[in-house]
Amino acid sequence: MIDTEHLGVKIFEYIDALAELSEHPDHLTRCSLTREHKQANAMVEQWMQTAGMTTHTDAIGNIIGRYAGQTEASDESAKAPALLLGSHLDTVRNGGRFDGMLGVITPLVCIGALNAHGIRLPFAVEVVGFCDEEGVRFPSTLFGSRAIAGTLNSDTLDQCDENGISIANALRDFGLDPDNLKSAQRAVTDFLGFVEIHIEQGPVLETQNIPVGVVSAISGAARYQVSVTGQAGHAGTVPMSLRQDALTGAAECLLAIENVCSDHEGLVATVGEIKASPGATNVIPGHVEFSIDIRSSEDSIRQMAEREIANIFAQIAIDRKLDIQPVKTYEAGSVDCDKQLTRLLADSIESFGYPVQTMPSGAGHDAMALAELTRIAMLFVRCKGGISHHPDESITVQDAHAVADVLLRFLQRFDPAALTAG
Ligand code: GLV
Ligand code: MN
Ligand code: MN
Numbered sequence: 001m002i003d004t005e006h007l008g009v010k011i012f013e014y015i016d017a018l019a020e021l022s023e024h025p026d027h028l029t030r031c032s033l034t035r036e037h038k039q040a041n042a043m044v045e046q047w048m049q050t051a052g053m054t055t056h057t058d059a060i061g062n063i064i065g066r067y068a069g070q071t072e073a074s075d076e077s078a079k080a081p082a083l084l085l086g087s088h089l090d091t092v093r094n095g096g097r098f099d100g101m102l103g104v105i106t107p108l109v110c111i112g113a114l115n116a117h118g119i120r121l122p123f124a125v126e127v128v129g130f131c132d133e134e135g136v137r138f139p140s141t142l143f144g145s146r147a148i149a150g151t152l153n154s155d156t157l158d159q160c161d162e163n164g165i166s167i168a169n170a171l172r173d174f175g176l177d178p179d180n181l182k183s184a185q186r187a188v189t190d191f192l193g194f195v196e197i198h199i200e201q202g203p204v205l206e207t208q209n210i211p212v213g214v215v216s217a218i219s220g221a222a223r224y225q226v227s228v229t230g231q232a233g234h235a236g237t238v239p240m241s242l243r244q245d246a247l248t249g250a251a252e253c254l255l256a257i258e259n260v261c262s263d264h265e266g267l268v269a270t271v272g273e274i275k276a277s278p279g280a281t282n283v284i285p286g287h288v289e290f291s292i293d294i295r296s297s298e299d300s301i302r303q304m305a306e307r308e309i310a311n312i313f314a315q316i317a318i319d320r321k322l323d324i325q326p327v328k329t330y331e332a333g334s335v336d337c338d339k340q341l342t343r344l345l346a347d348s349i350e351s352f353g354y355p356v357q358t359m360p361s362g363a364g365h366d367a368m369a370l371a372e373l374t375r376i377a378m379l380f381v382r383c384k385g386g387i388s389h390h391p392d393e394s395i396t397v398q399d400a401h402a403v404a405d406v407l408l409r410f411l412q413r414f415d416p417a418a419l420t421a422g
Contacts, residue, residue, distance in 0.1 A: 002113050004408060008401030014047060014105045019097040027391055028097060032090040032132035033061055033170035040089045044104060044129050051108055052115030053127065059180040060147035061131035061171065067111045069124040083414060084194040084374070086128030088144065088366055092136055096393020102381060103197040104129040106400070110407050123192060123416050130366045137161045139225055139329035145369035147184040154181055191374040192416050193341050196367040197403055198378060199395060203386030204359050211402040213357035214345050215378035218368050220299045220334035222306060224292040226253065229323040232278055232286025247276045247285035249322045256312040257292060260305050267301055268362065269294040297360055299333045335368045340419055341377035348409040379403060
């Protein structure tokens, strides 16, 4: 019998230590493949080793720990398929400390508890800290989990951050070789499944007064970089009727996006970044770049909206004599969670007397990418006010304890032989 009482406190201790590793002195920003990300990997690696795991960093910058199963622990040559647990170690700019990190630290701490009690499971467990889920630094996203799933195209490594550093060069700076990308890919037979713990990032569990819930499906998403080119000119001399103002054209595009997406239940789109140049008070903007993030749990609705938006952009380009070029930088379809793993998670929640709340996830997660490789399931943890991607993001120590309890029970009940195909 494992005494789990201290696990919530331990999870907080680790989460707080990771939150110190920030690119910014006053708030938490840790983008992928930065110096702070490297420090976070080193910190997590140390904790993994303390928890009894063997560790390595793969070719894309994911940190991975393996807790050998019963047979493997007694036979060096054996390498059985593992249950994979984890989430990401990057953050948005000025983000919270739980989004991603909770899903790495909770399994790590649970494995540490098993190890401290000398308990080996009848299967191996791997814990992973993925290198990029937020997609903040580079236009693409989920490249850690996609590299493992074998769905990351090597062309993606040419994408650059705002300083012109490509993912390939960022990997080199990180001490990795981008030409080794393929070595990060894992085989279907390596894994029994993937379970990701994540804060809910919404208000449902808090409203229902339940600490932990299960996820039914994850919404699909697409990202675009749009460039709008007009003609820069003097703010005082060019009459309004003769302007090709890229920024007012972009403004019309933004309102069109909002309009299209307001028409469909569950469809959401966000323009979170926009840059106008040359960027002077007395110069008409000649060029604008903006991003689009568009999501829906129904892929067909999202794709229809994307087509509608592209048609409207084409019309705006004609009307305003602009060149408008939307380039899709990322796309992922919606993904269902595996029924068997989810049932076992739900049973583990129920065994503590909590009702089972099932909900879809509007946020993207590494589990989406892993679904290409193995069965996936997710546990959501109640967060205060549903706030996330914000420094006020928080959960309680009691809820960290609750999710550790649920995960440990799940691990102790999980029987690979009982999984049926599908
Ligand atoms: C990540 O949090 C995302 O959903 O974009
Ligand atoms: Mn996340
Ligand atoms: Mn996030």
